[in-house]
Amino acid sequence: MSGLTRRTAAELATAVKAGDVSAVEVTQAHLDRIAEVDGSAEAGVHAFLHVDTDGALAAAAAVDARRAAGEELGPLAGVPLALKDVITTADMPTTAGSRILEGWRPPYDATVTRRLRDAGIVILGKTNLDEFAMGSSTENSAFGVTRNPWDLTRIPGGSGGGSAASLAAYEAPLAIGTDTGGSIRQPAAVTGTVGVKPTYGGVSRYGLIACASSLDQAGPCARTVLDAALLHTVIAGHDPLDSTSIAQPVPDVVAAAKRGAEGDLTGLRVGVVKELGGEGYQAGVEARFNDAVALLSKLGAEVVEVSCPHFTYGLAAYYLILPSEVSSNLARFDAMRYGLRVGDDGSRGAEEVMSLTRGQGFGAEAKRRIMLGTYALSSGYYDAYYGQAQKVRTLIARDFDAAFAQVDVLVSPTTPTTAFPIGEKVDDPLAMYMNDLCTIPSNLAGNASASFPAGLADEDGLPVGLHVMAPVLADDRLYLVGAAVESAYAAQWGGTLLEQAPALEGIGQ
Amino acid sequence: MTVTTALPSFDEAIATYEPVMGMEVHVELGTATKMFCGCSTTFGGEPNSQVCPVCLGLPGSLPVVNEIAVESAIRIGLALNCSIAEWCRFARKNYFYPDMPKNFQTSQYDEPIAFDGYMDVVADGVEYRIGIERAHMEEDTGKSLHVGGATGRIHGASHSLLDYNRSGIPLIEIVTKPIEVPAEVAPAVARAYVTELRELIRALGVSEARMELGQLRCDANVSLRLPGAAYGTRTETKNVNSLRSVERAVTYEIRRQASVLSSGGTIVQETRHWHEDTGETTSGRVKEEAEDYRYFPEPDLVPIAPSREWVDELRATLPEPPSVRRARLQEAWGFTDLEMRDVVNAGALSLVFDTVAAGATAGGAKKWWLGEVARVANERGVALEDAGISVADVARVEVLIGEGALNDKLARQVVEGVLAGEGTPDEVVAARGLAVVSDDSALGAAVDDAIAAQPDVADKIRAGNLGAVGALIGAIMKATKGQADAKRARELILERLQS
Structure with a gap:
């Protein structure tokens, strides 16, 4: 049954429900694929930090037992999933990609985790990420890099490189990512997969280890738009444990995906964001983006150029707000209650142990952002940095409001470039930060956005993403557009983009 | 240095x-x-x-x-x-x-x-x-x-x-x-x-x-x-x-x-x-x-x-402001400004209020909380509430006084006993045998002994000098170790010497 790993989540769920295949068989096929290609920090894709073979098979067996007992199964029951290791799981370690949490086993499940389990989704394991979700290449993980299945010498994006790579390598049909500045969408773009950042507050953050609380949002990652929509429906919805969670009905994203697949976008108004393109964008990225815009027109959409003048300041504002929140959120990692503890030999006081632990437990990027944030919040600097950045944030939200008064969705490339070689930007944080230029405005404003495969760049043959932005709580529009583009391209390419990726057989062994 | x-x-x-x-x-x-x-x-x-x-x-x-x-x-x-x-x-x-x-x-x-x-x-x-x-x-x-x-x-x-x-x-x-x-x-x-x-x-x-x-x-x-x-x-x-x-x-x-x-x-x-x-x-x-x-x-x-x-709803639930409440209670309790201030400064307003609600007189409640209880609490460095006596205990002592079962001196011993952890007022009364002697036969004997021991005093009383009664009561109290009901003792003396 090796073909199982090539099937979509929707197909697998249907097959399990019909009894054509058992959830255990589906799970085993994916565990076998992981064993075949995932490898380790040294070689292979290395999407996973932890694979829970026994737990996954037990969860799958439970789904099979429920089916055997005649119970109605949910739309994704028995489908395996890769969970980003920044979301707590009571039965698996949760590291956030950091040495400081190595070996920590949370005493509780995140709301997202609980909803996945309740839906009968089988959690295969925890995926690699940049430490505390800070980075755009997964190179900031304390546990080694993840490699892009399209080219193992290149980054899979970040911070959710593990989740995206697991999809692209057919190790899992579904994954959960988290997106603070693009950590779902940028990895999706550079791995040729689908990644959706829902409206802020659409998915509970309870149990999501915070990077920047006002920006973080968990979301679905998949190989197809419909699969992402099905997963979106499972994890979204109000959670009383998260005060910032929205108490409103989740948009019907599955219906939107199905409607979009019919390929008719007549009446849809699409705005091309003037400020997100041009200088600094790779030629192949621009070309594929222009193709996508042309496709949208062809499908009936009305395309206009829209200006969002304050987007230019998004990156600067983001790199004040994010580190400020990070500096406070990461303060709790102090060796007192859990995680790493360094230097506790009886000769040192608590303050010194805290300091030693944080010094050795955090990586360079975490330290950099803690220092930036501590500085930005300091008395005398607060107004000039954090205060100003919040004003920019408001202006960016107003840009979106003004734009969405004219159009239904906005589009841009997801990233300025395709996947770059591992190691190329590790010593140049500013170049690394530029990856998130297009994705950051939606985090600052809290609206929904997503990346969908848009073809391969001519110069390097690597995937390019189409970035679609929708208003707050209009997540369904993303799926409408994404599914329309997906079905048109499938006809054009004779299948999904990922089918053009290398096979990877045996690389992890 | x-x-x-x-x-x-x-x-x-x-x-x-x-x-x-x-x-x-x-x-x-x-x-x-x-x-x-x-x-x-x-x-x-x-x-x-x-x-x-x-x-x-x-x-x-x-x-x-x-x-x-x-x-x-x-x-x-x-x-x-x-x-x-x-x-x-x-x-x-x-x-x-x-x-x-x-x-x-x-x-x-x-x-x-x-x-x-x-x-x-x-x-x-x-x-x-x-x-x-x-x-x-x-x-x-x-x-x-x-x-x-x-x-x-x-x-x-x-x-x-x-x-x-x-x-x-x-x-x-x-x-x-x-x-x-x-x-x-x-x-x-x-x-x-x-x-x-x-x-x-x-x-x-x-x-x-x-x-x-x-x-x-x-x-x-x-x-x-x-x-x-x-x-x-x-x-x-x-x-x-x-x-x-x-x-x-x-x-x-x-x-x-x-x-x-x-x-x-x-x-x-x-x-x-x-x-x-x-x-x-x-x-x-x-x-x-x-x-x-x-x-x-x-x-x-x-x-x-x-x-x-x-x-606005919450505003409607506010209790009477403390200064208004104090003025109202002061009037109800008949305290002078000075007495009220002492109660407030001792942080005993609620205790007195609760003790009165439990049946004590205001003056009695104040006397105990600001007197014996405050002294012991201060010695032990604890709050009045934690001195070891409850509102109900203080109220009970006051009730016993009102019924004539305790006199002031005995009541003080009862409060001491409660503060020392000997139990409720009734338990202390029982354990220490502190009941007021008002039973006429026992008290009568003590009265007779006192009259016999001080015939000159008895004569003065017979002659209408009621101020001398105190001397006989003092002797009776001494003889009964303070347990005599002074009021009843006075009545018995007068019965015997003025009839």
Whole structure:
């Protein structure tokens, strides 16, 4: 049954429900694929930090037992999933990609985790990420890099490189990512997969280890738009444990995906964001983006150029707000209650142990952002940095409001470039930060956005993403557009983009 | 080398300097659950038995505001004549300390729920208006227990234990505006303010506000200045946790600062520790640089925007203001201004009220709480409530007196017995055999013995000199070890000598 790993989540769920295949068989096929290609920090894709073979098979067996007992199964029951290791799981370690949490086993499940389990989704394991979700290449993980299945010498994006790579390598049909500045969408773009950042507050953050609380949002990652929509429906919805969670009905994203697949976008108004393109964008990225815009027109959409003048300041504002929140959120990692503890030999006081632990437990990027944030919040600097950045944030939200008064969705490339070689930007944080230029405005404003495969760049043959932005709580529009583009391209390419990726057989062994 | 110089007296200190005070009071709310999670707030549980991912600050956990705590904060604000914010936020106060699980305290900063109010207090018969700067919500920290060093302090300890049961308990911090009152009453005003605030909190029913349990904690800021000069540098004396200590600590700081200033020194802005035993304050941790808490709005919580309707509803639930209540009770109890002031200053208003409600006379209730009970409580360094006698016990003693089963002297012994842990008043009466001897046969014999022993006194009485009866009663009391019913003894004497 090796073909199982090539099937979509929707197909697998249907097959399990019909009894054509058992959830255990589906799970085993994916565990076998992981064993075949995932490898380790040294070689292979290395999407996973932890694979829970026994737990996954037990969860799958439970789904099979429920089916055997005649119970109605949910739309994704028995489908395996890769969970980003920044979301707590009571039965698996949760590291956030950091040495400081190595070996920590949370005493509780995140709301997202609980909803996945309740839906009968089988959690295969925890995926690699940049430490505390800070980075755009997964190179900031304390546990080694993840490699892009399209080219193992290149980054899979970040911070959710593990989740995206697991999809692209057919190790899992579904994954959960988290997106603070693009950590779902940028990895999706550079791995040729689908990644959706829902409206802020659409998915509970309870149990999501915070990077920047006002920006973080968990979301679905998949190989197809419909699969992402099905997963979106499972994890979204109000959670009383998260005060910032929205108490409103989740948009019907599955219906939107199905409607979009019919390929008719007549009446849809699409705005091309003037400020997100041009200088600094790779030629192949621009070309594929222009193709996508042309496709949208062809499908009936009305395309206009829209200006969002304050987007230019998004990156600067983001790199004040994010580190400020990070500096406070990461303060709790102090060796007192859990995680790493360094230097506790009886000769040192608590303050010194805290300091030693944080010094050795955090990586360079975490330290950099803690220092930036501590500085930005300091008395005398607060107004000039954090205060100003919040004003920019408001202006960016107003840009979106003004734009969405004219159009239904906005589009841009997801990233300025395709996947770059591992190691190329590790010593140049500013170049690394530029990856998130297009994705950051939606985090600052809290609206929904997503990346969908848009073809391969001519110069390097690597995937390019189409970035679609929708208003707050209009997540369904993303799926409408994404599914329309997906079905048109499938006809054009004779299948999904990922089918053009290398096979990877045996690389992890 | 420590040079100890005698401090100037309080009167000497205020002859030159004017004190300015600022009081910061933390009130632990009596909500069933914590500020941001559903954990119990019950006092005295096994360490770390009332914790969850939220109040332990575990990675990924998020706070959710306790609505009852917000309601309590608004009611406190209204009772303090404050404006209630139409929109306010929580903020993070960032600093590292092991008993604070997130290494930030979720508090309020420049957007408190209540602000700009006042409370009137009476000291030495004069009313003073204390301005209230703000009342805001925050969460309590855990508790550190330092083991192996002296006096439980971190210095010299071999290790520390952490108990997070208290972590996340809702606190309301109430901050006054600078208090500028005549120097001679400053310490009394400070005490009156905390006393009044405590009564108010209790009357609102939002907390028992028991200082000895840390449910009401007071930090006293004091600075001195020359008359007409700008404010001087202040010190903050932390955790002054009894009414008496508030007055003493302020008095001490005024004397200490006067001593420093008059010898040409300068006051260091610092926190100071209050020592109940020596009646002194000592310097706390010396901060080399000003603490920068890097406050910013708490992104994990949404703003609080209490509707006007809700605030009005809460306003309608406010109890009678304490000053009005006091005036009403004073009249009902028939106390003089001085008597009422003593009751208030002793922090015994609620106790007297409850004791009267339980059947005692107001005068009787006051006599016990401010007399015998206060003496024992003071000796043991505990609050009146914790001296070992309940409201019901005091009321029972008063009932027994009213029934004639106890006289004053016996009643005092009963109260002593209860305070000594010998049981309820009735148990003490039984165990000590303290019943008043009013039974005519036993008492009659004692009366006969007394008349026989003092025939000259008996003659005087027979001759109509009733003033001499006292001498015979004295002898009878002595013979019965104080258990005689004096009133009945007098009747029996007169029956025998005047018939």
